[in-house]
Amino acid sequence: MEIISRMFDKRINSESVFIELDNKEYISFASNIINNNNLQRRKVKSSNTVYSLLKNDLKIGCIIPPIVLALSDEKYSRDMNNDKMLEFIKLNLNKLLILDGLQRTYNILIVEEELRKDEYGLEAFYDRKMRIELYLGINKFGILYRMLTLNTGQTPMSIGHQIEMLYKDYLNVEMDGICLVEEKESVAINKLGVYKFKDVIEGFNSYLDRNELPIDRIDILQNIKSLEKLAQENQQHDIFSQFISVYNSTVRKLHEITGGYEVVNEDLEEYEIETNPFGKSVIKIFNKSQALTGFGAALGKLKDFNVIKDINDINELINNLQYEEDSVDWMLQLIKTLEKIKKESKKIGNSQRMYFQYFFRELFNKESDSYLNLNSSVENSYNKYRSQV
Amino acid sequence: MSLVVKYQDDIDVELITAFFDEQDKSFKLSGNVLNNKEEIEIELKYILNVYKDYEYSDYELYVLHNNSLGENDIYQVYDKEKSIRMGWIFPIQALESKEHDYSENQHFLKYAYVAMELLLRDKTNIHAKEPKYEQYNRYYLKDFYDNESMILILSKEQLKKIEDFNIDDYIPDFYNYGYVFKGESSGTKDKSLDKRINLSRISKFLREEEFIFQLFKEFIGTEKSALLKFYLLYQVIELLMEKIFNNEFTNIMDKLSKSSNSLFDLKEDLGEVANEKVRIKKLFNNYCSSIQYSSELMQTCNKLLEKSNKKTWTSVAESLYSVRNLLVHQYRGIPKEELMLIDDINYYFESVIVDIVIIYNEDKIIG
Numbered sequence: 133m134e135i136i137s138r139m140f141d142k143r144i145n146s147e148s149v150f151i152e153l154d155n156k157e158y159i160s161f162a163s164n165i166i167n168n169n170n171l172q173r174r175k176v177k178s179s180n181t182v183y184s185l186l187k188n189d190l191k192i193g194c195i196i197p198p199i200v201l202a203l204s205d206e207k208y209s210r211d212m213n214n215d216k217m218l219e220f221i222k223l224n225l226n227k228l229l230i231l232d233g234l235q236r237t238y239n240i241l242i243v244e245e246e247l248r249k250d251e252y253g254l255e256a257f258y259d260r261k262m263r264i265e266l267y268l269g270i271n272k273f274g275i276l277y278r279m280l281t282l283n284t285g286q287t288p289m290s291i292g293h294q295i296e297m298l299y300k301d302y303l304n305v306e307m308d309g310i311c312l313v314e315e316k317e318s319v320a321i322n323k324l325g326v327y328k329f330k331d332v333i334e335g336f337n338s339y340l341d342r343n344e345l346p347i348d349r350i351d352i353l354q355n356i357k358s359l360e361k362l363a364q365e366n367q368q369h370d371i372f373s374q375f376i377s378v379y380n381s382t383v384r385k386l387h388e389i390t391g392g393y394e395v396v397n398e399d400l401e402e403y404e405i406e407t408n409p410f411g412k413s414v415i416k417i418f419n420k421s422q423a424l425t426g427f428g429a430a431l432g433k434l435k436d437f438n439v440i441k442d443i444n445d446i447n448e449l450i451n452n453l454q455y456e457e458d459s460v461d462w463m464l465q466l467i468k469t470l471e472k473i474k475k476e477s478k479k480i481g482n483s484q485r486m487y488f489q490y491f492f493r494e495l496f497n498k499e500s501d502s503y504l505n506l507n508s509s510v511e512n513s514y515n516k517y518r519s520q521v
Numbered sequence: 522m523s524l525v526v527k528y529q530d531d532i533d534v535e536l537i538t539a540f541f542d543e544q545d546k547s548f549k550l551s552g553n554v555l556n557n558k559e560e561i562e563i564e565l566k567y568i569l570n571v572y573k574d575y576e577y578s579d580y581e582l583y584v585l586h587n588n589s590l591g592e593n594d595i596y597q598v599y600d601k602e603k604s605i606r607m608g609w610i611f612p613i614q615a616l617e618s619k620e621h622d623y624s625e626n627q628h629f630l631k632y633a634y635v636a637m638e639l640l641l642r643d644k645t646n647i648h649a650k651e652p653k654y655e656q657y658n659r660y661y662l663k664d665f666y667d668n669e670s671m672i673l674i675l676s677k678e679q680l681k682k683i684e685d686f687n688i689d690d691y692i693p694d695f696y697n698y699g700y701v702f703k704g705e706s707s708g709t710k711d712k713s714l715d716k717r718i719n720l721s722r723i724s725k726f727l728r729e730e731e732f733i734f735q736l737f738k739e740f741i742g743t744e745k746s747a748l749l750k751f752y753l754l755y756q757v758i759e760l761l762m763e764k765i766f767n768n769e770f771t772n773i774m775d776k777l778s779k780s781s782n783s784l785f786d787l788k789e790d791l792g793e794v795a796n797e798k799v800r801i802k803k804l805f806n807n808y809c810s811s812i813q814y815s816s817e818l819m820q821t822c823n824k825l826l827e828k829s830n831k832k833t834w835t836s837v838a839e840s841l842y843s844v845r846n847l848l849v850h851q852y853r854g855i856p857k858e859e860l861m862l863i864d865d866i867n868y869y870f871e872s873v874i875v876d877i878v879i880i881y882n883e884d885k886i887i888g
Contacts, residue, residue: 453861474590474592474620474622477591477593478592478612479592479614481620
């Protein structure tokens with residue numbers, strides 16, 4: 133590995149290091165990178181594809197465009213000389229992220245496999261040089277932003293994917309009693325403070341987009357717009373962790389209000405709830421993606437309307453939440469409302485998200501009739517929802 | 522036949538290969554771009570639990586429409602007469618959502634997986650849209666099919682138990698439940714409360730009547746005016762009156778050959794059966810029985826007649842016949858503000874027509 137050039141990008145506050153290395157060295161840490169990139173798409177099926185051509189070209193000795201990697205670790209410093217930097221990189225190979233070139237990496241590994249029987253060919257392949265461009269920096273958002281703007285059209289990833297990549301370090305790390313888990317893990321998420329990583333990402337996206345609907349399309353322009361918005365707000369502090377922290381506090385408060393109550397069959401009968409309830413307790417209701425995205429969208433809109441100045445304003449408001457009747461009635465009414473929505477809706481998931489968005493808006497908007505009142509918010513948000521469908 | 526994507530705006534690529542990737546839990550469809558032999562692949566995620574118990578070749582799939590139903594409106598479909606379950610009918614959204622009541626129901630899930638396979642292979646070329654190909658985009662059923670699509674999936678094994686099964690025979694009753702093959706449905710009048718749709722076949726005496734199938738398959742739901750809808754529905758009455766004439770005529774001839782009736786009686790009988798009013802009364806009283814909504818139809822007909830200063834009647838046959846004459850001969854005489862009554866008439870008329878084509882019976886004629 134040899135550093136060819138170093139340049140500093142002022143826009144994103146990170147250093148771009150151009151490195152030359154041989155295929156063998158790249159392969160030695162490439163499989164690790166692929167494991168790190170479990171959030172990215174799988175190998176593209178290749179029989180007659182362009183990638184099949186690439187494989188053959190690699191065997192012959194073509195030069196591929198530099199593969200772009202990123203390494204975010206606080207111990208990096210601009211003052212490092214080249215030797216120190218190489219040392220630093222080699223120590224942190226397991227933290228490398230691919231920003232562009234996953235498919236090329238797969239192909240390099242496949243070529244290695246296919247050449248195993250050809251000792252001479254393999255040797256030649258191992259010795260051939262390739263280049264990587266490595267971004268070092270603390271602000272992960274900046275790295276991603278740069279990749280998007282420089283590579284428009286190439287390898288687009290959904291904004292959800294990109295944000296997942298940015299925040300993958302938060303996975304399995306405890307943040308103030310919050311734990312984010314990956315879908316495939318069998319850890320039960322029915323505990324206070326435990327959320328599915330993907331759902332929190334969706335909630336955060338909803339906040340950025342001011343829209344509770346799930347992202348199902350890749351749109352470069354939309355991506356850039358959302359990231360620009362994030363750039364305006366980010367200002368060196370971490371909006372993402374603020375978001376999840378505020379949400380968690382809200383859920384904790386609601387849980388406290390109901391005393392952690394879990395509804396039983398008698399309750400369902402009393403409230404004439406005929407089918408499987410959306411959730412039987414605050415945790416089970418509000419740990420779901422629909423509630424997270426509704427909250428995110430509501431928060432975003434409240435901010436846009438200047439009803440709240442900052443995400444953290446919610447922390448004050450939740451201390452003053454009120455309820456009527458008993459502390460659980462509002463929750464049962466919520467479950468009943470969600471059942472009504474399920475029976476009427478053309479697309480249930482989207483309708484639920486829209487409803488939750490109105491619910492949180494009603495609850496936290498001082499101009500609304502249901503301000504801080506759980507029971508009225510449940511009811512009035514349903515009326516608002518109906519007026520839109 | 523298969524699903525199609527548009528490659529670089531104008532090249533159609535048929536996605537002829539489909540397989541389910543267990544690891545990704547998604548369907549992968551691929552096809553070749555003819556000019557440069559490049560292979561492209563798209564992916565559709567399958568979020569429901571996978572039950573691969575059934576072979577898709579053992580099932581038939583149809584796409585219907587019903588604007589008034591939602592994602593949770595999932596029903597089992599039965600043949601009413603034989604009480605045999607034929608399959609399921611559900612909104613296409615039910616295949617891409619875990620929020621409805623059947624998302625954990627194994628019976629539904631087995632059918633759902635098969636439906637997905639059939640929709641993605643599309644051997645009968647029923648897809649409605651051909652989206653652009655974008656390499657890393659994720660695809661959904663709504664990219665290829667209308668959002669309002671209702672998926673009807675039937676078990677060939679079960680259909681064998683129904684004599685001379687033909688899906689078309691159920692079209693009128695599907696219409697009654699609000700399901701149409703084309704155009705807009707007017708919604709269902711009696712929505713099934715117990716998650717089951719019991720369908721009756723069209724009367725065996727009418728299974729060769731092409732017009733009736735055409736009416737429910739192509740015409741009804743696409744017409745724009747109430748007047749046109751009435752005419753189209755009334756065509757069924759006309760058709761049946763002709764059949765009644767033929768049937769009665771045959772009976773009269775039979776009677777003639779068996780006993781020596783006087784020529785005078787023959788002339789009277791023939792005269793009677795030629796009379797349209799007599800035949801329409803026979804239709805409602807003798808060839809059909811217990812038609813739901815017939816009194817409501819009579820009331821709405823009489824309302825229009827009254828507002829148009831015409832005589833009202835005490836039988837549905839006569840009031841309907843009178844409205845028909847009014848609309849054909851004196852439409853101009855109906856007060857403008859009362860024209861919307863034709864919509865009210867049609868609302869019941871279409872249900873009555875469905876009942877008539879199901880119940881119509883030339884064997885046991887009453888009276």
